[in-house]
Amino acid sequence: xxxxxxxxxxxxxxxxxxxxxxxxxxxxxxxxxxxxxxxxxxxxxxxxxxxxxxxxxxxxxxxxxxxxxxxxxxxxxxxxxxxxxxxxxxxxxxxxxxxxxxxxxxxxxxxxxxxxxxxxxxxxxxxxxxxxxx
Amino acid sequence: xxxxxxxxxxxxxxxxxxxxxxxxxxxxxxxxxxxxxxxxxxxxxxxxxxxxxxxxxxxxxxxxxxxxxxxxxxxxxxxxxxxxxxxxxxxxxxxxxxxxxxxxxxxxxxxxxxxxxxxxxxxxxxxxxxxxxxxxxxxxxxxxxxxxxxxxxxxxxxxxxxxxxxxxxxxxxxxxxxxxxxxxxxxxxxxxxxxxxxxxxxxxxxxxxxxxxxxxxxxxxxxxxxxxxxxxxx
Numbered sequence: 001x002x003x004x005x006x007x008x009x010x011x012x013x014x015x016x017x018x019x020x021x022x023x024x025x026x027x028x029x030x031x032x033x034x035x036x037x038x039x040x041x042x043x044x045x046x047x048x049x050x051x052x053x054x055x056x057x058x059x060x061x062x063x064x065x066x067x068x069x070x071x072x073x074x075x076x077x078x079x080x081x082x083x084x085x086x087x088x089x090x091x092x093x094x095x096x097x098x099x100x101x102x103x104x105x106x107x108x109x110x111x112x113x114x115x116x117x118x119x120x121x122x123x124x125x126x127x128x129x130x131x132x133x134x
Numbered sequence: 135x136x137x138x139x140x141x142x143x144x145x146x147x148x149x150x151x152x153x154x155x156x157x158x159x160x161x162x163x164x165x166x167x168x169x170x171x172x173x174x175x176x177x178x179x180x181x182x183x184x185x186x187x188x189x190x191x192x193x194x195x196x197x198x199x200x201x202x203x204x205x206x207x208x209x210x211x212x213x214x215x216x217x218x219x220x221x222x223x224x225x226x227x228x229x230x231x232x233x234x235x236x237x238x239x240x241x242x243x244x245x246x247x248x249x250x251x252x253x254x255x256x257x258x259x260x261x262x263x264x265x266x267x268x269x270x271x272x273x274x275x276x277x278x279x280x281x282x283x284x285x286x287x288x289x290x291x292x293x294x295x296x297x298x299x300x301x302x303x304x305x306x307x308x309x310x311x312x313x314x315x316x317x318x319x320x321x322x323x324x325x326x327x328x329x330x331x332x333x334x335x336x337x338x339x340x341x342x343x344x345x346x347x348x349x350x351x352x353x354x355x356x357x358x359x360x361x362x363x364x365x366x367x368x
Contacts, residue, residue: 044181047182089144090185090186092185128189129186129189
């Protein structure tokens with residue numbers, strides 16, 4: 001069984017896709033950090049999640065144009081790009097951070113995304129230097 | 135404002151090699167506006183350094199602080215207590231700030247985390263354009279408020295050159311031709327007559343010809359006695 005740690009940094013609106021009834025068990029090895037809006041998620045949170053044991057980080061935001069704060073998900077996307085750039089500069093694989101846009105009724109898409117990210121996490125393992133292109 | 139960009143983290147890590155107690159010091163002024171060295175960038179850089187150390191399996195103690203301005207000694211004094219056990223300071227200020235910190239704390243090595251680029255202004259969020267070349271002999275009164283030295287790719291004083299096409303520069307089609315901007319600005323101002331004035335070759339003496347420039351404003355320079363009395367010493 002996989003022991004990969006996956007951290008989901010998630011906006012409150014998209015959270016419903018993860019647990020439609022609010023009490024479903026999350027897939028094993030997945031932890032969720034719920035934020036009021038994905039616009040609050042920054043590169044510090046993503047890097048810290050990796051440093052504290054996560055193999056990969058999923059940033060989950062609303063679909064483009066659907067943010068209740070108008071542009072929070074666009075902010076999140078830029079910060080994911082920045083975090084990936086930082087990872088590359090550090091010699092780490094930038095694929096460790098990924099962004100997913102979900103509507104609250106897209107649970108199956110989320111499970112699919114978790115499956116893909118788990119495969120990646122298993123392949124990459126814990127963070128180590130020089131795994132990226134540099 | 136001064137525009138700067140963060141150095142590559144690989145290079146920063148190299149500068150910090152062998153040091154385990156690092157202070158990442160930001161500045162809330164210009165470099166915070168251009169998202170290079172403000173509080174958020176300090177936090178991200180510090181976290182990136184911790185992550186790199188974790189990936190290498192070594193311990194690093196990174197602390198963070200952001201000053202109001204790193205280029206003024208009065209503000210830099212606040213850094214003193216934070217430096218006590220630090221081996222090195224990574225300054226996320228412009229080159230001026232990094233030098234002032236080094237000057238005030240000569241016993242601690244200060245390394246630059248940013249590449250300081252130019253004096254400019256934000257065009258829109260995240261996009262900054264050089265506006266001033268700091269030549270020391272301003273001609274904006276003749277050019278409709280647009281600096282031909284900083285904004286013309288060839289720094290022409292009497293333009294445009296033959297490479298100006300549809301308001302764009304031949305050096306880079308994304309760059310507006312400064313002399314096209316100057317023409318339209320003067321037209322709006324009803325001062326096209328200024329274009330008839332031939333701007334003579336520039337006097338570069340007030341620029342870098344005499345080494346580092348030192349500007350003195352006599353009305354605000356304190357005498358020795360005044361300095362002593364302000365500091366409270368007899």
